[in-house]
Amino acid sequence: MTISNGDGDSAAKDGRRERKRKRRAEPSLVKWKTEGEQKTYSSKLIEALRRVRRSSATGAASAATDHSRSRAVREAADRALAAAARGRTRWSRAILCGRTLKRRVLPRAGRPKPVGPARAAERSKPPALKTKARVLGRLVPGCRKLPLPSLLEEVSDYIAALEMQVRAMSVIAEALSAVGGAPSPAQTEGPI
Amino acid sequence: MSSRRSRSRQSSSGRITDQQIDDLMSKLQSLLHEARLGSHDRASAAKVLQDTCSYIRSLHREVDDLSERLSELLDAAGVSSDQAACIRSLFM
Numbered sequence: 001m002t003i004s005n006g007d008g009d010s011a012a013k014d015g016r017r018e019r020k021r022k023r024r025a026e027p028s029l030v031k032w033k034t035e036g037e038q039k040t041y042s043s044k045l046i047e048a049l050r051r052v053r054r055s056s057a058t059g060a061a062s063a064a065t066d067h068s069r070s071r072a073v074r075e076a077a078d079r080a081l082a083a084a085a086r087g088r089t090r091w092s093r094a095i096l097c098g099r100t101l102k103r104r105v106l107p108r109a110g111r112p113k114p115v116g117p118a119r120a121a122e123r124s125k126p127p128a129l130k131t132k133a134r135v136l137g138r139l140v141p142g143c144r145k146l147p148l149p150s151l152l153e154e155v156s157d158y159i160a161a162l163e164m165q166v167r168a169m170s171v172i173a174e175a176l177s178a179v180g181g182a183p184s185p186a187q188t189e190g191p192i
Numbered sequence: 193m194s195s196r197r198s199r200s201r202q203s204s205s206g207r208i209t210d211q212q213i214d215d216l217m218s219k220l221q222s223l224l225h226e227a228r229l230g231s232h233d234r235a236s237a238a239k240v241l242q243d244t245c246s247y248i249r250s251l252h253r254e255v256d257d258l259s260e261r262l263s264e265l266l267d268a269a270g271v272s273s274d275q276a277a278c279i280r281s282l283f284m
Binding site: 153 | 258261
C-alpha cells in the first residue's frame with residue numbers, strides 16, 4: 001500500500017514541476033481492486049459486525065427488528081468503506097460525517113439560478129443531461145452540488161469502492177454461512 | 193495519466209467545455225462498465241449517466257441484500273464461529 005502511495009506522490013511531484021498550478025492528487029481506482037485492500041476492509045468489517053452483534057444481543061433481543069439490524073450492518077459496512085478511502089474523496093468524508101448530508105432534505109424554494117453571460121457555458125448543457133447529473137449527484141453521498149467533472153471523479157471512485165464492498169461482503173457471508181452449519185431457509189445453495 | 197493532462201487543459205483555459213466533459217465522462221464510465229456494456233460505442237452522454245445511475249442503484253441494492261443476509265447470519269452464528277469465519281475469510 002505504501003508503495004503505491006509513493007508512486008502517486010512522485011508522479012504528482014513531477015506534474016507539479018512541469019506545470020505550475022495547484023492540483024489535488026487524483027485517487028487511483030486500482031487500489032479498490034487489490035486483494036490487500038479487500039482483505040483489510042474485510043477484517044475491519046468483521047470487527048464492526050462483531051460490535052453490531054454484541055450491541056444487538058444485549059439490547060432488546062426480539063424487538064430489534066431485522067430491518068434495524070440490517071441497517072446497522074449496512075451503516076457499519078459503509079463507514080468501514082469510507083474509512084478505507086482515507087479521506088481523499090468527498091463521498092467518504094460525507095459518510096464519515098454521519099450521513100446527514102444524504103438523508104437530509106435541503107429546503108430549496110424554486111432553486112435560484114443566476115442566468116447571465118457567466119453561466120452561458122453551463123447552460124449549453126441540455127436540461128435532460130443536467131437532470132440526470134443531478135440524480136447521479138443525489139445517489140453519491142455528499143455530491144449534490146458538485147460540478148460535473150468533479151462529480152464524475154467521485155462517481156468512478158464510489159463505484160469502484162462499492163464493487164469492492166460487494167465482493168468483500170459476499171466473501172464474509174459465504175464464510176459465515178459455511179461455518180454456521182444449518183443452511184438458512186431463505187437461501188438455497190444457489191449461484192453466488 | 194492522460195486524464196490528468198486533460199484536466200490541466202480545463203483548468204488553464206478556465207472554462208470547461210462540453211467536449212471535455214464528454215471526453216472525461218466516456219473515459220471514466222468506459223473504465224467502469226467494460227465488463228457490462230461490451231465494446232460498442234457509447235456516444236450519448238445521457239445514456240452513460242443513466243446507466244451509471246442504474247448501476248449505482250443496483251450496487252446499493254446488492255449491498256442492502258448482503259447486509260440483510262449478514263444480519264441474519266450474525267444472529268445465528270455463535271462466538272467461536274465468528275472467529276473461525278474471520279480466520280477463514282482472511283485466508284480467502
